[in-house]
Amino acid sequence: SRQWRGVIEEYRDRLPVTAETPVVTLREGGTPLVPAQTLSERTGCDVYLKVEGANPTGSFKDRGMTMAISHAKQEGAQAVICASTGNTSASAAAYAVRAGMVCAVLVPQGKIALGKMGQALVHGSRILQVDGNFDDCLTLARGLAEKYPVALVNSVNPVRIEGQKTAAFEIVDMLGDAPDIHVLPVGNAGNITAYWKGYREYAADGPATRTPRMWGFQAAGAAPIVRGEPVKDPTTIATAIRIGNPASWTFAERARDESGGRIDAVTDRQILAAYRLLAAREGVFVEPASAASVAGLLAAAEAGEVDPGQRIVCTVTGNGLKDPDWAVSGAPRPVTVPVDAEAAAGHLGLA
Numbered sequence: 129s130r131q132w133r134g135v136i137e138e139y140r141d142r143l144p145v146t147a148e149t150p151v152v153t154l155r156e157g158g159t160p161l162v163p164a165q166t167l168s169e170r171t172g173c174d175v176y177l178k179v180e181g182a183n184p185t186g187s188f189k190d191r192g193m194t195m196a197i198s199h200a201k202q203e204g205a206q207a208v209i210c211a212s213t214g215n216t217s218a219s220a221a222a223y224a225v226r227a228g229m230v231c232a233v234l235v236p237q238g239k240i241a242l243g244k245m246g247q248a249l250v251h252g253s254r255i256l257q258v259d260g261n262f263d264d265c266l267t268l269a270r271g272l273a274e275k276y277p278v279a280l281v282n283s284v285n286p287v288r289i290e291g292q293k294t295a296a297f298e299i300v301d302m303l304g305d306a307p308d309i310h311v312l313p314v315g316n317a318g319n320i321t322a323y324w325k326g327y328r329e330y331a332a333d334g335p336a337t338r339t340p341r342m343w344g345f346q347a348a349g350a351a352p353i354v355r356g357e358p359v360k361d362p363t364t365i366a367t368a369i370r371i372g373n374p375a376s377w378t379f380a381e382r383a384r385d386e387s388g389g390r391i392d393a394v395t396d397r398q399i400l401a402a403y404r405l406l407a408a409r410e411g412v413f414v415e416p417a418s419a420a421s422v423a424g425l426l427a428a429a430e431a432g433e434v435d436p437g438q439r440i441v442c443t444v445t446g447n448g449l450k451d452p453d454w455a456v457s458g459a460p461r462p463v464t465v466p467v468d469a470e471a472a473a474g475h476l477g478l479a
């Protein structure tokens with residue numbers, strides 16, 4: 129058997145690359161599609177998790193970043209820039225290192241998880257904490273990329289979407305066809321756009337006989353698409369999707385409408401419950417934003433909106449290690465014991 133080569137080499141014929149494109153990769157993609165027992169029981173469906181936290185920098189962003197950085201390198205760029213709630217910046221920072229490029233990142237001050245900040249720092253990117261939210265960061269990044277010689281690697285860059293669509297290919301390749309429903313969290317709305325593109329291409333070209341219904345979930349305090357207007361001051365504990373004016377808004381609505389899907393909101397309470405259920409019942413540790421997909425599926429099932437017997441895939445977008453605060457807080461503090469088997473056994477309820 130051979131090692132997975134990364135999404136560009138694995139899906140080269142379906143991506144806008146040429147023989148001349150310098151492939152910058154950390155061998156992203158090829159992530160696990162894990163059957164979810166508890167979620168399947170609770171919904172009466174066949175539920176799978178697409179575990180994107182298994183990517184090299186711990187999120188799905190690597191799929192788009194291998195494309196964006198390879199493309200920027202081919203164009204001769206020496207520096208890249210992005211706005212981020214944390215994962216895009218972590219990914220850009222790592223891939224820029226591989227490409228020998230300078231990476232600048234703009235993040236909302238005080239609103240990104242510590243693990244993600246650590247990634248951007250350790251990979252040597254230039255970090256600016258912006259006194260504003262993600263939407264302000266993106267406005268700033270776009271302006272800088274227009275005026276200065278730096279390539280913008282946010283998902284407004286169409287090659288990012290091209291890379292991210294490979295997750296849909298992997299799911300169809302694994303299951304033999306598209307699922308009935310695909311569920312994912314929605315922030316800047318690039319990923320739902322990318323999956324929909326991937327599923328449509330596979331249905332048009334033969335590997336799939338159909339496309340799934342696309343179900344997206346935003347955090348209730350940051351749900352502009354659900355509300356139908358931008359949210360000026362978005363709030364949610366799921367910092368990755370704390371976005372009030374998504375760049376791919378109209379593409380997300382198109383994915384919803386063309387697929388016969390839905391985009392709805394889940395509360396922070398529902399997100400945290402799903403986050404804990406994924407860890408405690410499925411053995412999959414994700415970051416809070418990632419749990420929005422599962423929270424949405426569970427809420428829909430409880431409302432009787434999920435017909436049993438369907439095949440459903442939930443993308444869980446980022447690794448729980450990036451933002452462990454929510455795992456630690458709210459959990460009982462571990463007790464300290466002496467080096468003594470009897471005492472340890474007593475505390476463990478073994479004696």
Ligand code: F0G
Nearest residue numbers: 212213215216315316317318319445446
């Ligand atoms: N889940 C995680 C863990 C994310 O980091 C993001 C987006 C999303 C979901 C939503 O995906 O934006 O394509 O709808 N994070 C971006 C970032 C905004 O800067 O890392 P989307």
